[in-house]
Amino acid sequence: MINSKYFFKGFNSIKKMDSPAIALGCCFVAIGALLKNIGFNIQESIFSTLLIYALPGSLVMAESLLVGASLLNIFLAVWLVNARLYPMTVSLMPLLMHKSQPRWKYYLSCHFIAVSAWLIMKSRYQSVEKKHRIDFWIGIGTATWSVAILGTLIGFLSADFLNKDMMIGLAIVNPVYFMCMMVGAMKTIQVSLSVILGAILGPLFFFISPEWSILYGGFSAGTIAFFIGELNVK
Amino acid sequence: MSNSIILAILVTSLATYMSRFLGVVSSEKIKETSKLFRWFNCLAYSTLAALIARIIIFPAGALSEIDYLIRFIIVIISLLIFYVFKRNLVYPTFFSAIILAILSSYY
Numbered sequence: 034m035i036n037s038k039y040f041f042k043g044f045n046s047i048k049k050m051d052s053p054a055i056a057l058g059c060c061f062v063a064i065g066a067l068l069k070n071i072g073f074n075i076q077e078s079i080f081s082t083l084l085i086y087a088l089p090g091s092l093v094m095a096e097s098l099l100v101g102a103s104l105l106n107i108f109l110a111v112w113l114v115n116a117r118l119y120p121m122t123v124s125l126m127p128l129l130m131h132k133s134q135p136r137w138k139y140y141l142s143c144h145f146i147a148v149s150a151w152l153i154m155k156s157r158y159q160s161v162e163k164k165h166r167i168d169f170w171i172g173i174g175t176a177t178w179s180v181a182i183l184g185t186l187i188g189f190l191s192a193d194f195l196n197k198d199m200m201i202g203l204a205i206v207n208p209v210y211f212m213c214m215m216v217g218a219m220k221t222i223q224v225s226l227s228v229i230l231g232a233i234l235g236p237l238f239f240f241i242s243p244e245w246s247i248l249y250g251g252f253s254a255g256t257i258a259f260f261i262g263e264l265n266v267k
Numbered sequence: 268m269s270n271s272i273i274l275a276i277l278v279t280s281l282a283t284y285m286s287r288f289l290g291v292v293s294s295e296k297i298k299e300t301s302k303l304f305r306w307f308n309c310l311a312y313s314t315l316a317a318l319i320a321r322i323i324i325f326p327a328g329a330l331s332e333i334d335y336l337i338r339f340i341i342v343i344i345s346l347l348i349f350y351v352f353k354r355n356l357v358y359p360t361f362f363s364a365i366i367l368a369i370l371s372s373y374y
Contacts (some may be wrong), residue, residue, distance in 0.1 A: 053356070055357060055360060056356075056360050059360075059364065063329075067328070072272075073272060077272050077273065077276065080273075080276060081276045081279070081280075084276060084277070084279075084280035085276070085279050085280045085283050086283075087283045089318065089322075090279055090282070090283045091279070092327065092328065093279075094275055094276070094279040096327065096328075097275070098271075098272070098275055104274060104275065104278050107275055107278050107279060107282075108278045108279075108281070108282045109282075111278070111279045111282040111283060112282040112283075112285065112286070114318075115282065115283045115286055116286050116314075117286075117311070117314040117315060117318060118283065118286040118287050118290065119286040119287075119289055119290045119293075120290075120307050120310035120311040120314055121290070121311045121314075121315070122286070122287050122289075122290020122291060122293075122294065123290045123293050123294055123297060123304075123307040123311075124304065124307045124308040124310070124311040125294075125311075126290065126291050126294035127294050127297050127298060127299040127304055128299050130294065130295070139291050139294075140288065140291055143284075143287040143288060143290060143291045144284060144287060146287050146290070148315060151311075197329070197332075197371070198368045198369075198371045198372040199368055200329045201329045201330060201332065201333060201367055201368060201371045202364040202365065202367050202368030202371070203329075203364065204326070204328065204329040204330045205330060205338070205341065205363045205364060205367045206360050206363065206364045207322070208319050208322045208323045208342075209341070209342065209345045209359055209360055209363040210356060210359075210360045211315070211319050212319050212323070212342065212345070212346070213345065213346065213349040213354075213356055213359050213360070214356060215312070215315060215316055215319065216346065216349065217349075217354050217356075218312070223305065223308070223309050224308070224309070224312050226309075227308075227309040227310075227312035227313040227316065228312050228313065228315075228316040229316070230313060230316075231312065231313030231314065231315070231316030231317040231320070232316040232317065232319070232320040233320075234313075234317065235313075235316065235317025235318065235320045235321050236317075236320050236321055236324045236325065238317075239321060239324075239325055243325070246317070246321060247314060247317045247318050247321060248314070250313070250314075250317035251310060251313045251314025251315075251316075251317045251318075252310060252313075252314075254313035254316070254317065255306070255309035255310035255311075255312070255313035255314065256306070256309070256310070258309045258312075258313060259305060259306045259309040259310075262305075262309070263302070263305075
């Protein structure tokens with residue numbers, strides 16, 4: 034069903050020195066502590082990371098619960114902040130699709146699409162032949178997912194020992210790590226422009242609409258970068 | 268309270284999985300060599316960059332208590348460390364967390 038050789042090759046790729054496991058773990062430690070502080074019990078905290086596994090979504094959920102937002106409001110707010118997963122999936126799955134593989138693997142493993150696993154897969158997919166990429170991906174996804182769940186557990190258990198300064202320290206790890214990883218991925222004109230323009234336009238659109246800023250900024254920056262890149266290739 | 272937490276988790280996971288699921292549905296029809304694929308590739312990177320920039324510039328929660336100049340300096344130094352240590356990801360991450368925790372305790 035799943036080729037274990039490629040599964041473990043993917044699973045072990047997070048053990049490398051520059052793996053996202055540390056940053057990912059730190060973020061979910063912060064989430065675990067936050068969830069405990071807003072009144073989640075241990076099962077609920079783990080359950081939420083297990084099912085959601087997208088950090089900004091969990092944060093939005095926690096904030097919405099604090100202000101007593103309705104379920105519909107939570108749904109819309111989470112959808113807006115996590116809509117980036119759609120272009121991320123569309124720009125990853127075609128690289129993994131192979132006729133010989135069953136469809137359920139794709140529909141189940143898309144749950145693992147989150148910044149960390151996605152960036153690793155994008156940088157390593159060429160090292161695996163297309164037929165086995167999905168198993169490699171499931172390995173990476175299982176590993177990063179496990180780290181997130183473990184991080185949530187540690188955060189929940191250590192919430193009482195984490196003071197405010199440590200929480201602030203944990204909070205910067207995530208953006209700094211992903212920023213470095215994105216800058217490291219800037220190897221073509223299109224990707225470089227997408228990253229730079231996205232980082233400029235995203236915050237600019239925040240002044241127009243905080244909720245929609247990521248989508249507006251991302252969409253316009255990505256589209257501009259695409260056309261400039263296409264013109265340069267020809 | 269407990270009941271509403273479970274419902275909130277389910278609603279959040281549904282809203283999150285929806286984008287991933289629709290992404291796979293669309294992927295079935297998109298070839299990796301097509302222009303459409305390259306466009307989505309740009310969109311994915313730019314949306315991620317927009318999200319990360321927003322977290323740094325307009326943070327919510329713990330980070331919002333830190334002055335934006337300090338956040339900005341930490342981000343710039345982290346990027347420099349990233350390049351100085353040949354694109355190692357661990358040093359800038361650790362540096363940023365420790366420096367920020369120390370700064371915020373003095374601040």
